[in-house]
Amino acid sequence: MKAKPQLELIYLDMTLKMPFKWNTGEPLGEFFRELKANEKIYANQCPTCGRNYCPPANICTRDHSRCNEKDKWVAVGPKGTLLTFFICEQSFLIPTTGEMLEVPFSVGLVMLDGAPVVLQHCLQETDVEKIKPGMRVEAVFKPKEERKGNIFDIIHFKTIKE
Amino acid sequence: MPDRVGIVAAAMTKFEAAKPWQHLAELVLEVTDKVVEAAGISLQKDVESIVSCSQDHWDGRTISSMPIPDVTCGHLKDESKVADDGAYAVLYGAMHILSGDHKLVLVVSHCAESHTDGTIIENWSIDHIFTRMLGLDYTLAAAMQARRYMDKYGITPEQFAKVVVKNKGNAKKNPYAQDSATLSVIDVLKSQMLADPITVMDRKPVSDGACAMILATEEIAKKLTDKPVWIKGAGNCYDPHFLGDRELADCDALETASKKAYKMAGIKNPVKEIDVVELSEYYSYQELLWTEGLGLCKRGEGGKFIDSGKTQLNGDIPVNPSGGLLSGIPITVAGMSRVAEAVWQLQGRSGERQIPGAKLAVAHGCGGICGQMHCVLVLGN
Numbered sequence: 001m002k003a004k005p006q007l008e009l010i011y012l013d014m015t016l017k018m019p020f021k022w023n024t025g026e027p028l029g030e031f032f033r034e035l036k037a038n039e040k041i042y043a044n045q046c047p048t049c050g051r052n053y054c055p056p057a058n059i060c061t062r063d064h065s066r067c068n069e070k071d072k073w074v075a076v077g078p079k080g081t082l083l084t085f086f087i088c089e090q091s092f093l094i095p096t097t098g099e100m101l102e103v104p105f106s107v108g109l110v111m112l113d114g115a116p117v118v119l120q121h122c123l124q125e126t127d128v129e130k131i132k133p134g135m136r137v138e139a140v141f142k143p144k145e146e147r148k149g150n151i152f153d154i155i156h157f158k159t160i161k162e
Numbered sequence: 163m164p165d166r167v168g169i170v171a172a173a174m175t176k177f178e179a180a181k182p183w184q185h186l187a188e189l190v191l192e193v194t195d196k197v198v199e200a201a202g203i204s205l206q207k208d209v210e211s212i213v214s215c216s217q218d219h220w221d222g223r224t225i226s227s228m229p230i231p232d233v234t235c236g237h238l239k240d241e242s243k244v245a246d247d248g249a250y251a252v253l254y255g256a257m258h259i260l261s262g263d264h265k266l267v268l269v270v271s272h273c274a275e276s277h278t279d280g281t282i283i284e285n286w287s288i289d290h291i292f293t294r295m296l297g298l299d300y301t302l303a304a305a306m307q308a309r310r311y312m313d314k315y316g317i318t319p320e321q322f323a324k325v326v327v328k329n330k331g332n333a334k335k336n337p338y339a340q341d342s343a344t345l346s347v348i349d350v351l352k353s354q355m356l357a358d359p360i361t362v363m364d365r366k367p368v369s370d371g372a373c374a375m376i377l378a379t380e381e382i383a384k385k386l387t388d389k390p391v392w393i394k395g396a397g398n399c400y401d402p403h404f405l406g407d408r409e410l411a412d413c414d415a416l417e418t419a420s421k422k423a424y425k426m427a428g429i430k431n432p433v434k435e436i437d438v439v440e441l442s443e444y445y446s447y448q449e450l451l452w453t454e455g456l457g458l459c460k461r462g463e464g465g466k467f468i469d470s471g472k473t474q475l476n477g478d479i480p481v482n483p484s485g486g487l488l489s490g491i492p493i494t495v496a497g498m499s500r501v502a503e504a505v506w507q508l509q510g511r512s513g514e515r516q517i518p519g520a521k522l523a524v525a526h527g528c529g530g531i532c533g534q535m536h537c538v539l540v541l542g543n
Contacts, residue, residue, distance in 0.1 A: 061235075
């Protein structure tokens with residue numbers, strides 16, 4: 001349709017707000033309890049096919065085998081190796097806070113020591129020249145009194161030299 | 163191409179006001195494991211396709227079906243979602259089989275209404291440019307529909323209350339039900355008023371839970387169970403969204419849907435031929451209106467129909483022996499749980515709420531403001 005400059009264009013502006021309180025469930029709840037109380041990152045393994053999960057899974061996504069016995073969970077990290085990453089240069093609205101995101105920020109896939117599992121989290125380093133796949137990183141935890149049992153109990157992964 | 167679809171098994175969680183220990187995906191996992199065990203199949207080897215029903219707004223994530231393949235062994239399989247009511251997922255699953263593409267389908271629905279504020283979601287479902295700002299939710303719209311129904315046909319709040327008394331009473335015999343009670347009409351009329359004539363007891367309570375079933379071709383269904391339940395007829399139909407475009411005291415969409423389903427099933431006299439009905443009454447008055455739409459009584463006679471006692475558990479044509487949605491079933495799961503209850507009735511698995519000798523059942527799902535859309539399934543053994 002052609003523009004009609006002689007008419008006032010009418011819009012409706014509205015901000016939609018929606019409260020949620022999601023249940024974390026069995027293994028994810030326990031994963032966060034351990035993160036909060038003990039600075040431990042846990043993973044688990046399918047007893048049938050050997051696939052690893054971080055955070056731990058109730059059942060293997062491929063063969064449906066139960067893998068949620070806590071005594072078979074293994075603590076992984078806090079050190080790991082960077083697999084790949086992105087650096088965000090353009091700010092956008094954070095839906096959970098309603099604030100604009102501070103840029104640059106980077107997120108990487110970190111292969112944690114102790115089991116072949118990948119955790120996705122923020123990187124401290126945001127200079128593209130200083131981030132290389134294969135580099136060593138380590139989780140930095142918030143002080144215990146500030147931890148809430150969510151993924152930001154880990155602030156980010158910092159670059160380490162070994 | 164197969165010409166009959168069999169329902170092999172059905173499963174539900176217990177419905178509760180909240181299930182704080184379970185993640186949404188764990189609701190799906192629970193019913194999936196139950197129904198796979200009941201059907202005696204391998205989830206990994208036998209299930210070819212997964213049809214789910216959930217809603218993005220209720221789950222708080224776009225593509226609410228995203229975690230479902232993880233807990234249903236669905237990787238590298240056919241997976242699809244229906245976003246309205248679970249009865250439609252059953253219909254869609256049946257189409258998967260009738261198409262000849264799949265021989266065995268898992269259908270599953272979940273919702274945890276306790277995770278958020280349903281009033282906001284209901285308001286968001288309403289036309290966003292014009293009507294939403296008036297503040298409508300389903301209860302306020304339902305009050306308008308109930309009032310119109312009363313005004314046009316002389317139906318009374320006492321007749322609405324009889325539905326609550328019957329369904330909450332029936333729910334006492336249903337171990338999956340969330341809310342059950344021995345009530346009087348006076349108890350209902352005196353309960354907290356939400357929007358006249360709808361009291362808190364006239365509305366279904368907030369609920370969490372899930373439902374699942376296994377659908378299969380005739381050949382496979384017969385191999386898996388000696389009590390297959392056949393989908394004999396199906397019909398679905400939509401009314402306009404804008405309430406002013408409909409006669410709220412009648413349900414044209416449901417009449418059309420049920421006529422289609424009955425024709426397919428060869429039913430000529432529904433009230434004589436059907437043994438049991440499980441329908442989706444989000445509000446008590448809707449059970450009366452839906453019995454009219456399902457052709458169990460004439461237009462405007464829903465009130466007389468409940469007065470007649472025919473819809474009681476021991477009546478000629480019991481309606482909602484399970485306790486219906488008033489006993490506490492979440493949205494989206496609503497219609498699928500009606501189908502599951504009907505399946506159990508036909509398989510003789512309904513325990514204390516069993517209708518003896520039930521051979522033909524009708525399950526009804528609906529969705530949208532004031533029952534905008536309806537899905538009717540005729541099931542038989």
